[in-house]
Amino acid sequence: MKHTNRQTSTRTLADLYRALDRKHVITVSFLKEEKDDAGKKTGRLVETVRSLEPYDIRTTHDGHIVIKAMDRQTGESRTVRVDRMLTYTLHRIAFVLDRPEVTTPAGHVIVVRSPAQLIARELGRDYLPARRIDRADTTLAA
Numbered sequence: 001m002k003h004t005n006r007q008t009s010t011r012t013l014a015d016l017y018r019a020l021d022r023k024h025v026i027t028v029s030f031l032k033e034e035k036d037d038a039g040k041k042t043g044r045l046v047e048t049v050r051s052l053e054p055y056d057i058r059t060t061h062d063g064h065i066v067i068k069a070m071d072r073q074t075g076e077s078r079t080v081r082v083d084r085m086l087t088y089t090l091h092r093i094a095f096v097l098d099r100p101e102v103t104t105p106a107g108h109v110i111v112v113r114s115p116a117q118l119i120a121r122e123l124g125r126d127y128l129p130a131r132r133i134d135r136a137d138t139t140l141a142a
Contacts, residue, residue: 001089004082009065012082013057015090016067017115020054025072025093027051031084047086052078055099059122070097 004012019026031045052069059065065082075097 001087003087004085009082012085012088013065015088016054016057016082019090020057023053023095025051025053025091025095026069027089027091028080028085029087030080031086032080045084050078050080051091052080053095053097053099070095070099072097 002012002015016026018024027049028051029047029049032048033041034044034046036042051072052067053072054067054069056068057065058068067080067082069078069080070076071078077099
């Protein structure tokens with residue numbers, strides 16, 4: 001078991017990428033927002049433990065790094081913020097659940113062949129304009 005507060009975030013991400021590449025299960029202890037009976041988030045964080053099969057690591061628009069993974073208990077997709085992870089364990093157990101295709105918001109399949117390509121895609125996604133820009137758009141003229 002590795003404690004995330006005792007190592008750098010780079011080390012944690014390297015371990016998570018290794019599990020993703022090797023298709024190995026991870027057991028994660030993390031904080032999640034509690035929900036009331038109506039399903040609304042209360043803002044209170046509670047600790048939970050899950051065994052996950054990671055299939056994607058992304059950066060949100062808020063700058064948080066999240067892991068998208070299949071939950072072995074429910075069989076559904078789950079998103080876990082890396083900054084809310086408390087501990088994790090890497091296993092050598094192979095994946096058994098079907099994962100959804102990783103797609104862009106437009107629905108195109110993403111194929112990442114190297115860590116450098118992944119970093120370039122994340123940087124490009126973060127710095128792309130929010131709306132389409134063409135030659136007729138004069139609001140950007142100097």
